[in-house]
Amino acid sequence: xxxxxxxxxxxxxxxxxxxxxxxxxxxxxxxxxxxxxxxxxxxxxxxxxxxxxxxxxxxxxxxxxxxxxxxxxxxxxxxxxxxxxxxxxxxxxxxxxxxxxxxxxxxxxxxxxxxxxxxxxxxxxxxxxxxxxx
Numbered sequence: 458x459x460x461x462x463x464x465x466x467x468x469x470x471x472x473x474x475x476x477x478x479x480x481x482x483x484x485x486x487x488x489x490x491x492x493x494x495x496x497x498x499x500x501x502x503x504x505x506x507x508x509x510x511x512x513x514x515x516x517x518x519x520x521x522x523x524x525x526x527x528x529x530x531x532x533x534x535x536x537x538x539x540x541x542x543x544x545x546x547x548x549x550x551x552x553x554x555x556x557x558x559x560x561x562x563x564x565x566x567x568x569x570x571x572x573x574x575x576x577x578x579x580x581x582x583x584x585x586x587x588x589x590x591x
Contacts, residue, residue: 462491465490535549
């Protein structure tokens with residue numbers, strides 16, 4: 458194995474994803490190992506790790522596997538060495554911008570939920586302190 462490739466265990470450690478989750482993303486077509494060792498082990502590159510990190514960041518925001526696939530396809534196309542025609546590039550950028558807006562909206566919703574949860578915990582703490590007495 459060369460220094461450019463990592464086995465799935467190292468990728469799991471770096472991405473904080475389980476082996477099972479990485480294999481699931483492979484089965485669903487979201488990510489594929491860049492190579493296989495002579496023994497058939499999955500080998501990944503830094504680009505594969507970056508792709509898994511995009512997926513990992515989208516998941517807690519509630520994006521579906523299909524949405525993840527759509528965004529990754531758009532960014533893959535934008536990142537190709539081949540020039541993307543202007544109209545196609547504009548459409549791809551519009552798709553990425555839509556995901557950015559959606560992520561920002563979902564983050565704001567999570568902030569509201571977190572604030573409510575913190576208020577709830579503070580209410581319980583205050584209740585316990587009142588009940589504990591002197």
